[in-house]
Amino acid sequence: MCGIIGYVGNQEAVPILIGGLSKLEYRGYDSSGVAVLQGEKIAVKRSVGKLVNLENALKANGLKGTVGIGHTRWATHGKPSEQNAHPHRSKGCVLVHNGIIENYQQLKQQLEKDGYKFASETDTEVVAHLIDKYLQKGHKLADAVRLATKDVKGSYALAVMSEREPGTLIAARSGCPLVVGRTTHASYIASDVMAMLAHTREVTYLEEGDVAVVTQTDVQLTDSDGQVVSRKASKITWDASAAEKSGYPHFMLKEIHEQPQTILDTMRGRYSYETGEADLPDIGLTPKEFAALERIWIVACGTSWHAGLVGKYLFEEMVRTPVQVDIGSEFRYRDPLVGKKDLFITISQSGETADTLAAAREAKAKGARVVSIVNVVGSTLARESDGVLYTHCGPEIGVASTKAFTAQLTALYLLALHFARVRNVMKVADGQAWLDRLVRLPALVESVLHREAEIVAIAKRYYKKRNFLFLGRGINYPIALEGALKLKEISYIHAEGYAAGEMKHGPIALIDKDMPVVVLAPRDRLYDKTVSNLMEVKARHAPVIAFVAEGERELGKIADAVFTVPDTHALISPMLFTIPLQLLAYHLAVLRGADVDQPRNLAKSVTVE
Numbered sequence: 001m002c003g004i005i006g007y008v009g010n011q012e013a014v015p016i017l018i019g020g021l022s023k024l025e026y027r028g029y030d031s032s033g034v035a036v037l038q039g040e041k042i043a044v045k046r047s048v049g050k051l052v053n054l055e056n057a058l059k060a061n062g063l064k065g066t067v068g069i070g071h072t073r074w075a076t077h078g079k080p081s082e083q084n085a086h087p088h089r090s091k092g093c094v095l096v097h098n099g100i101i102e103n104y105q106q107l108k109q110q111l112e113k114d115g116y117k118f119a120s121e122t123d124t125e126v127v128a129h130l131i132d133k134y135l136q137k138g139h140k141l142a143d144a145v146r147l148a149t150k151d152v153k154g155s156y157a158l159a160v161m162s163e164r165e166p167g168t169l170i171a172a173r174s175g176c177p178l179v180v181g182r183t184t185h186a187s188y189i190a191s192d193v194m195a196m197l198a199h200t201r202e203v204t205y206l207e208e209g210d211v212a213v214v215t216q217t218d219v220q221l222t223d224s225d226g227q228v229v230s231r232k233a234s235k236i237t238w239d240a241s242a243a244e245k246s247g248y249p250h251f252m253l254k255e256i257h258e259q260p261q262t263i264l265d266t267m268r269g270r271y272s273y274e275t276g277e278a279d280l281p282d283i284g285l286t287p288k289e290f291a292a293l294e295r296i297w298i299v300a301c302g303t304s305w306h307a308g309l310v311g312k313y314l315f316e317e318m319v320r321t322p323v324q325v326d327i328g329s330e331f332r333y334r335d336p337l338v339g340k341k342d343l344f345i346t347i348s349q350s351g352e353t354a355d356t357l358a359a360a361r362e363a364k365a366k367g368a369r370v371v372s373i374v375n376v377v378g379s380t381l382a383r384e385s386d387g388v389l390y391t392h393c394g395p396e397i398g399v400a401s402t403k404a405f406t407a408q409l410t411a412l413y414l415l416a417l418h419f420a421r422v423r424n425v426m427k428v429a430d431g432q433a434w435l436d437r438l439v440r441l442p443a444l445v446e447s448v449l450h451r452e453a454e455i456v457a458i459a460k461r462y463y464k465k466r467n468f469l470f471l472g473r474g475i476n477y478p479i480a481l482e483g484a485l486k487l488k489e490i491s492y493i494h495a496e497g498y499a500a501g502e503m504k505h506g507p508i509a510l511i512d513k514d515m516p517v518v519v520l521a522p523r524d525r526l527y528d529k530t531v532s533n534l535m536e537v538k539a540r541h542a543p544v545i546a547f548v549a550e551g552e553r554e555l556g557k558i559a560d561a562v563f564t565v566p567d568t569h570a571l572i573s574p575m576l577f578t579i580p581l582q583l584l585a586y587h588l589a590v591l592r593g594a595d596v597d598q599p600r601n602l603a604k605s606v607t608v609e
Contacts, residue, residue, distance in 0.1 A: 002086075002098040003029065003072040004178065005195045006159040006169045008216050009186025013037075013068035014058060020188075020195035021051055021070050025598065029072035031085035034058070035094045036068035037166055042094045046085035067167060069159045069189070071096035077104070078121030088125045090116070090132035092163035093144075097124040098191055099155035099176040107151065127152060131160060141165045142213050145172050146226060149211075155354065159189045171212040177352045177380060178206045180219050187214045193236055194395055201236040205378040234378050250596045252398035252490070256582050257449055260442040262403045263575075265392040266410040267438060271417075276431020278418035283371050284387025285343075287422040293343045296321055297336075297368070299359040300347035301328045303401040303485065307373075307408040308347055309478035310574050314416040317571065320425055328355030332362065340367035345415070348372065349396060349404040351379025360384060373411045375404050389415060398597050400490050402582050405482065406445075409575055413438055437572050444566045448579045451563075455580055458545060458561045459587035462516050468493060469511065469542075470581075471500040472520040473530055479574045480520055483581035490599045491589035500530055516543040518584075519559075520577050523549040524570040534558055545584075547577055 003024030007016045017034045032054045033046030043063050047054040051072070071086035077100075078084035086096040101107070104123035107130065112118070116129040130151055134144035141162045149156065155175030161168070171178055171189045181188040181200040188196040189212075193203050206212060209224030210231070223229050248254035271278050296315050298308035305327055312323040326336070328346075332355055338344065344363035348356045351374040360370050360381060372385040375393045382388045391407035417434050420426035426434075462468075468487055472480030481497035488495045500519065511517065521530045531554055534544060546559035549567040565576040589596050 002074055002191070003195065004069070004096050004098055004157060004159050004189065004191040005071075006069045006096075006161075006171065006189030006214070007186065008067045008167065008169050008214060009183075010066055010216065011186070012064065013066055014063050016199070017068050017070035018051070018055060018058070019198060020190060021054075021072050023194040023197070024072055024190075024192060025051060030075050030080035031082070032070070032072045033085045033087050033096075034063065034068055034070040035087040035089075035096075035161065036063040036065040037161065037163070038063060038065045040163060040166065042089070042092065042161060042163055044087050044089060044094060046082050046087070048080055048082055048085065067161065067169065069094070069096050069161055069169065076100055077123040084120045084122050086124060088120060088122065088128045090125070090128035093128055093132045093135060093160065094162070095124070095128050095131065095158055095160040097127060098157040099174075101126055101152050101156065102154035103152065104154075123154075127156070127158065131162075135162065135164060141168060142170050142211055142222070143226070145170045146211050146222075146224065149174065149224070157191055167215055169214040171206060171210075171214055173206045173210060174208055175354065175357075177350075179203050180206065180212050180214060182219060186216060187219055189214055197236060202233055203236060204231050204233045205383075207231060207383070208380070250398065250586075250590075252400055252402060252586055252596050255396055255398050255403045256579070256586065259403045259406050259579065260446045260449070262391070262393045262407045263410050263445060264442045266407045267414065268392075270414055271435055271438075273432060273435055275421070276426070276428040276433075276435060277421040278414040280389060280414060280418050282388050282390075283415070283418070284385070285369055285371070289369070290343075290419060290422045292341060293321070293369075294341040295339075295343070296323045297338060297342055297344045297363065298323060298325045298347065299328050299331050299344070299356060299363075301353055301355055303405050303482060304347040304349065304353075304356075304408060306478045306482040306485070307405055307412060308345070309481070310409055310475060311345070311347075311412040311416070313475040314412055314571060315419065318416045318420045318426065319423060321419075321423075326359070328353065328359045331355075332358040336362075336366075338363050338366040338368045342368040344368040344370045346370065346372045346381060346385070347374075347408055348379075348381050349375045349391075349393075349401055349408075351376045351381035353381070357381055357384070371415075373408055373415075375407065399599055400486055400585075400596075402486075406575060406578060409578075410438070410441075413572075437569050440568075441572065441575055444568065444576055445579055448565055448576060449583075452583055454563055455583040456587050458563065459584060459591055461561065462543065462545070463588045463591035465514065465516050466493060467510070467515045468495040468518060469515055470495060470497040470518045470520075471530075472497070472577075473500045474524065475571060475574055476520045476522060476577055479577050479581065480518075482578065483518060483520075483585070486582055486585035487588060490585055490596050491592055491594050492600075493588065493592075511542045513542060516545055518545045518581070519547070519555075521546060521548045521552065521555055522570055522573040522577070523552060523567055524573070531555060531558075547580055549573070
C-alpha cells in the first residue's frame with residue numbers, strides 16, 4: 001500500500017514530509033516524491049527506489065516552503081519510474097493518491113479530447129486533470145475535488161494542493177484510509193497515524209466519501225455532497241518508541257520478541273476467572289443473541305486467513321457450531337448463503353483490507369451480525385462492524401505479520417471461550433481451566449524465544465536450500481500454511497504448507513534429499529499418524545526438521561533437526577509452534593541477505609484489489 005503525508009504550518013515542510021514518509025517505508029514502495037509550495041508556485045521532486053534517493057535529490061536541489069504533500073508509491077498502473085511517481089500535476093493543481101481508479105481509461109480518453117496531455121502511465125494523473133478541469137470552470141478547490149471524485153470509480157485517498165489556494169490542502173477518501181491531525185500551529189494529513197505521530201496524537205479518521213479542507217489553523221469536514229459533518233477525534237495512546245527497532249536489527253525480529261507482551265495485552269482486562277468467562281463488551285451481541293446464532297463465518301486474507309482457519313477448529317470443538325472459513329478475495333465474488341442467524345467474523349490487522357471490507361459489507365447487507373478482530377483503532381472495518389475485538393498490538397512495522405497473528409489467535413481464543421460460556425456449552429470449571437492455559441501462554445512463549453540460538457543453528461544448516469515443505473495436522477495444519485508463507489515472503493525460498501495426511505496425494509513426488517521437510521508434531525490424538533507420515537519422508541532421504549512437544553522421544557530419533565516446545569493443550573499448541581517457525585523464516589532470510597522488513601513486491605496492507 002502506498003503512503004501519504006501532507007503538512008501545512010509554520011515550519012519548513014520538507015523535513016516533516018520526509019520524516020513522515022520514512023515512517024511509512026514499512027508498507028513497501030518503489031518510488032517517492034514531494035511537492036512544496038514555493039512562493040506562488042508548487043515545485044515537485046520525485047525519485048525511483050528507496051527514500052534516500054529522494055533525500056539526496058532534495059539536498060542537491062532543495063525545496064523551501066511551509067505547505068506540502070509527499071508520497072511513497074507501489075506501482076499499479078505503470079512501471080516504477082520517475083514519471084510515474086507521485087505527486088502528479090495538472091497545471092497549478094498537484095496531488096498524491098492511494099488506490100485504483102477503475103474507469104481511468106474512459107476518463108483519460110475524454111480528457112485527451114478536452115486537450116489534456118498525459119505525462120505518465122498512471123491512473124492517478126486522470127484525477128489531477130479532472131480536478132483542474134473543474135478549477136478552470138471556477139469551482140473552489142474543495143468543490144473541484146468533490147466533483148472529480150464523483151466522476152471516478154474505484155478507491156482513493158487523496159491529498160491535493162493548488163496554486164490558486166496556497167494555504168490549503170484538501171483530503172478526500174473512499175475505500176482507502178486517510179487521517180487528519182492538528183496541533184496549535186499546524187495541520188497534517190496521512191494515510192497512517194505513524195506518519196504524524198512525532199507531531200500530534202490528536203487525530204480524526206475520515207470516513208467514506210469525506211472531504212476535508214485543511215489549513216494551518218483549522219480542519220473542516222464535509223461529506224460527498226458538501227454537507228458539514230462532525231467526526232469523533234481519537235487520541236493515540238501507544239508509545240511512539242514502539243515503532244523504533246529498540247536495538248534489534250530488524251522490526252520483524254523485534255515484533256517476534258514482543259509477542260509475550262502483545263498476547264498479554266490482548267487478554268488484559270477481558271476475562272473473569274470467577275465466572276470462567278471472557279468479558280468482551282464491545283463485540284455488539286448480547287448472550288441471548290449469541291445463543292440464537294446457527295452458524296459462524298470467518299473471512300480474512302493472508303496471515304489473517306490462517307488465523308481464521310485455527311478459529312474454525314476452536315469454535316467447532318469449543319462451541320460445537322459449524323464454521324465456514326473463506327478467503328476475502330474469493331468470498332466477494334460469489335453469492336454466499338449468509339443469513340440473519342449467522343455470525344460473520346472478519347480478521348484484519350489494518351482494518352483496511354479491501355477484500356475483507358467488501359465481504360463484511362456484503363454480510364451485513366444479507367443480515368448477518370459482523371464482529372471484527374482488528375488491530376488499528378478507528379479503522380474502517382472496526383467502524384463498520386456491529387462489534388469489534390481489538391488486538392492491542394501497537395504498530396506492526398514488519399511487512400510479514402508476526403505479533404498481529406498471535407494476537408489474532410489470542411482474540412479468537414477469547415471469543416471462542418465467550419461463545420462457549422454464553423451458550424452453556426462449557427461449564428464454569430472448564431472455562432477456568434481454559435483461562436489458566438491462556439494466562440500461562442506469555443511465559444511459555446517467552447521460554448521458546450529464549451532458545452532462539454537453537455533456531456539459528458538449524459537455519460545455518462539449511463539456508464541454501466531452494467524448496468521447503470511444511471506439514472501439520474488438525475489445528476496445526478494452518479500453522480504449517482503460515483510457516484510456509486512466512487518463509488516464502490521474506491526469504492524468497494519456495495515453500496508449501498500441506499496437511500500431512502495429504503502428502504501421498506501429490507507432494508510426496510517432490511520429496512528428495514534437497515527438500516527439507518518441516519513437520520509439526522504436538523502430542524495429540526494425531527501424533528501417531530504424524531510419525532507415520534514422517535517415516536515416509538525419511539524413506540525418501542529428505543532432511544527432516546521436527547518441531548515437537550517436550551518429552552517426545554520417537555521423532556527425535558528420526559529427524560535431522562529437532563526443536564521442542566512446551567507441552568500444552570492441543571488447542572493451545574498453535575501458539576507455541578508459531579514462534580519457532582517465525583524465527584526460522586527470519587534467520588533463513590537474514591542468512592540469504594534478504595530485506596526482511598521490506599520484502600520485494602509486498603505491501604503491509606492490501607487496500608486495493
